[in-house]
Amino acid sequence: MIPDKDAIRDLLEKQKVPSHILEHQEVVCRVALALARALRKAGYPVDLGLVEASALLHDICKMDGIATGQDHAGMAEEVLVRAGYPEVACVVGQHVRLRSFRLDEAMVVNYADKRVMHAQVVTLEERFKDLMERYGTDEARRARIREHASACEEMERIIAGAIGAGVQELEGLCLVPLDETVDGL
Helix, strand or coil: CCCCHHHHHHHHHHCCCCHHHHHHHHHHHHHHHHHHHHHHHCCCCCCHHHHHHHHHHCCCCHHHHHHHCCCHHHHHHHHHHHCCCHHHHHHHCCCCCCCCCCCCHHHHHHHHHHCEECCEECCHHHHHHHHHHHHCCCHHHHHHHHHHHHHHHHHHHHHHHHHCCCHHHHHHHHHCCCCCCCCCC
16 A cells, blocks of 8 residues: 555654655655656556655654664654555665665665755765765775665666666756756656
8 A cells, every 4th residue: 555645744744754854855756756757668667656655755764763873764664564554664664775676666766865965866976975974984884885885876777777778867867957857867
């Protein structure tokens, strides 16, 4: 079962998600839907409703994770399972780290999230430079960030290949103003 817009709004209000995270999730949703539509056009059976709901809810527990030091993706997965949305929970639970490199809704949302820094679409290079500056406080963390960046580059190659685009075309997402559609990669 996938929550409708009203259920999504209720879940976000119940978790008291702040406006800056809501804005981030909306931009991630736009990017994820553009990618999902391109994948569907290329013959991949991506569920647009699942992508949309998951993107709009992926950081539902971000503030809780910051406050407690816990994994916000795992926390969100638990919240969404309890709310009766196990499919969305599974995608949201993978928005930080994928469980597999299968091209599916989880990969689309994960990749879209990595392309949005705050509420701006950026390249993976820009995103991971920011993550390194903010969180790369010791060698172990820097190594994890580099490993994660490498995994995201692989996701980018998989998605680009699937839609018949080059990585440079996907990097072009960051040139799209927020008031325009990002469809038609």
